[in-house]
Amino acid sequence: MAKKYSDGREEFHVEKGDPVGMIAAQSMGEPGTQMVLRAFHLAGIESTISTSGLPRIAELVDAKKSPATPITYVYLEKSINKDLEKVVALMKKINEVRMSTIMRHAPMENFGKGLIKISLSGQELESEQLTAKQVASKLAKELEVEAYEKEGAIYINTHTKDAKKIRALSTKISKMVISGIEGAGKTTVQKDKNTGEFYIIAAGSNIESIINVDGVDKSRLTTNDVFAIYRLFGIEAARNSIIKELNQTLKEQKISVDERHLMLIADSMTSSGSIKGVGRHGLSGQKNSVLARAAYEETVKHLIHAAAFGEIDPMEGVTENILVGKQIPIGTGSVKLGIKTEQPKKK
């Protein structure tokens, strides 16, 4: 019996005309209300804080340009990934430290002398394992100015008395990334329980730069930022990433949804070649039918546009046919049924 089924896989196929899109939407929408804040989601020590549940799903299907909590998983090459010291060293290379985090307050400008004084927070410096001297030399190199350290503070001699230039420089300094990769965020080292290797978690998603760091295992670099993946690896990777992220989020919530539904959602979001959200600016707002768009959101806008440009509603979709009271062109509505009315012959 079992053999029969797996040989003739058609037994398990979807039926022609099935409204798979609607079913996918329902499979995601119906359990939406069950997505509860997990009562005991504080479970593991390793778990990182990231958006989960419904907000995360919404973020993904809306194709938000950047996630609320970007995370990059940086696995390392085999030669170093068991050596904690080397991994930590690499982490420091990636870890993004902004001037604004290590400064005690905004730079103080002395317009008369053309000096900028930056007081640094000793505590922050310590936790980022930097010294004021390092910061000073870095500033000097990056900005091509004269910078020196004195009593834990950094002084920059601008050699100018132009207040505008000094102010511009000090704002620039406040925004500077002093060490690590811009957009990589704060990093931590974690240990993989199964393989015993160390890996780095970064609270940013600049994989375009991280991938070029020596020692990073390029084949295993991954992030939860779908658009970062799209930019670096292309639309197919982005599609897979959407599926992976949706799947993971649902699994966390203990909601079982077949992957095929998620694939369909991801495919319709990406089939145009770029990532489109499902809302009025994405898939729904770009339908062929004027009536379908008007029935969704921004009713008046779509009708006015249609009238002004002489648009045509081809009456192909579901919504517009329901609006005018016709059968929908899906499922049994996509075929016609005829019955012969002549009298059957008596036997």
Added chain:
Amino acid sequence: MQAEFIDYIRFGILSPEQAKKLSVAKLNVPDTYNEDGYPIDGGLLDQRLGVIDPGLICKTCGGRAKSCPGHFGHIELVRPVIHSEFSKVIHTLLDAVCFSCNRVMIKEAPQSPIPVKVVEKLISSKEEEAAALTVPQQAESKKDASAKIKLSKKCPFCGTPKKKIKFSSPTYFYVDDYKLKPDEIRDTLSKISNDDLEKLGINSETSRPEWFILSNLLVPPVNVRPSITLESGERSEDDLTHKLVDIMRINQRLEQNLNAGAPQIIIDDLWELLQYHVTAYFNNETAGIPPARHRSGRALKTLAQRLKGKEGRFRYNLSGKRVNFSARTVISVDPRLDIDQVGVPYEIASKLTVPFYVTSWNMPQAKEFLMRKEYPTAVNVITKDGKRKRVIDTNREELLAALQVGDIIERQLKDNDIAIFNRQPSLHRISIMAHRVKVLPGKTFRLNYCVTPPYNADFDGDEMNLHIPQTLEAQAEAKYLMEVQYQIFSQRDGDVIITNNEDGITGMYLLTQDSTRLSRDEASYLLSLADIYDLPKAEKDGTYAGKEIFSMLLPKGFNFQTKTSMGAFTIKNGKLVDGVVNKDTYGRGENRLLIKIGMDYGLDELKRFIFASSKLSDAYVTLAGVTVGVKEYIANARVEEERVKLLSEVSAKVSGLIEDYKNRKLEPLLGYNLKESLERMIIAELNLARDKAGEMLLKYENKDNSALQMAFAGSRGSVLNIEQMSMFLGQQSTLSGGRIRRGYYTGRVLPHIAPRDVSPTARGFVTTNYTAGLSAIDLFMHAVGSRGSEVYKALLTARSGYLYRRLSNALQDLSIKEDLSVRDTSGNLVQTIYGGDGISPANVKFLKLAGDEEKA
């Protein structure tokens, strides 16, 4: 049963001439009724526009209130005004057009010019390319065009420098600080050539831009804006009529002033006032105008407001339609009904009707049926020409004589008719399923509890709707696509969704215990309920084993085995040899009994089995007596002892951690600082305590505890539930997911807690339980947690509802085509083969099972 064929719908604007042609009456009296209460000729309720009062006759078509569809009238505006909704389009056009040569300032046509006419042609020819040339693309090419215009500083045709047009909402346009009058704008727009318009994507046949400026205002028929007669006899006019009166009044005043040769400033003021009223008439929420209001202060609902939003024409009346042949009442449970039946109260069954088509073959039966006097009886006869006649005792003979082939008799609902049953919110398609009708006494709809999961129904006052499909086609579709047995496996994940639950599982769990023995009387009673009138082989002492009785339900020669945490579960040759039935072996999940039966014997057999086993289970629960009281949740002395021990252990451990932290001896976790590490370690410790408590409960609690038994069966409740009620509640958390820590400025939650205390109890670890009662601090902590989740739930339902609406709107056009590809209704390819393998999600559990068996 559907509308005439519609090829496509083309949108456009009416020219002033077309408007005049469409109109049956020029209206010039800004009033409604005269003193006698009759509509004024030339007024807004002119009888040529149609009638709504039952006694009157339409002066255009001669129809009465019911038969006259209404006719348009028009107002001739003495000065043209801008249709404010088109302001933005007017602005782009004025920006694009050269004021000296009247050309659109764009030399070559945009990259992919798709003239609307071509699209139209392609749509009718249904070529592959038609799908490619979609409206969004058109929109994109238009965007290109207007971008180019913005870049150019002078006209590429005559070299005149471009003038900047300033637009200010809603209808003001300025060139070099000179305010353009509507008629000037109209002149400019009318000089744009059709070819130039095409470059911008505008179809000049349907939408000449000068028609954006109105000179003949079309007035909708009275049917669109009926007046209401209040109880006091006073008439109350529709909002649209009010606005139209305003427009006509100002129009008349403007005319008088023009004729009298009033100064320009007065004319301009009135002109602007007219513009305001027309703007408000189209959209009373236009940015830049104060909304027109009633005397009561309520804003008028004008044309745009009628269409817009959830209660607007589109979403309220067009996307959602009201139906006949339906009923609604409270639901209640009836485990004796088969799972594909629905119990319908006699009162409802006698009012709902099903058509009986009279043909030459069933004429005798039809005549006989028509003469029936008691239920089920004929309610109406619909004659060939569509007239519906009620069947009453006095006209039976008459109708009988007139009965002919092609007539339809509407008969009362009876047993086994097909009905569509629904519970809102209809979140997925199994919220609407087809059932067989069973007419019953009483006033509620009855259903088997096995079908409650897909409806998400319970019987605490829920109401459900019933619909009776009226055509044979609809009945067939309902029967073969929507009937309950075809929905047993969920489309979401392939799991069994229609199944016995709660007591329906507990009974089987108890029955299939090794020790269960039943007397001959008991055994035959149980089996007879499951519609089996045979007894299995008795044991030596004349009793019957529970497993044997359960096996009687199984199909002959059935084989199945699975492994669970509670040991193996084996069915050999239709006999349960090993293991007990519980949630892990029976229904939801992978490799379960129901899935195997469904795969091997089909859905009808599966339906039979679910029904039979649920009845058997219910009966055994009743027989064995399973009851849950407070007693179940009072921990015994041993468990209580363990609880105290466990709590003191965890408290010692945590204070050890805190001590280490204070002495800086704590080893921080990778990637976290000392403080974060401490917090995480404490949380881990507390979670460990919770898990340990569960273990202790399992170890020392009496196994006869009904609550525990239900947890083992998986029918209701879990060990954690019992633990929380009889041992301790455990950690309460806030919305953000951490321990509770807000309050006074040191972060302590209550004044009873020392500042900076991070011990378990200070941060929401509840050590007491429901049965013994919560301590004051614990109660507060628990309330914090409860309130948090309550707030979150309210937020979540609203957000998830909207997410669902967006998702379904984006995906609803997708369906499976002949080659198993997924395309939308315009033919755009989304997947070359559905899901990469064409497998239906409803069958994945079959696939898994089949694959596993193959491997073995």
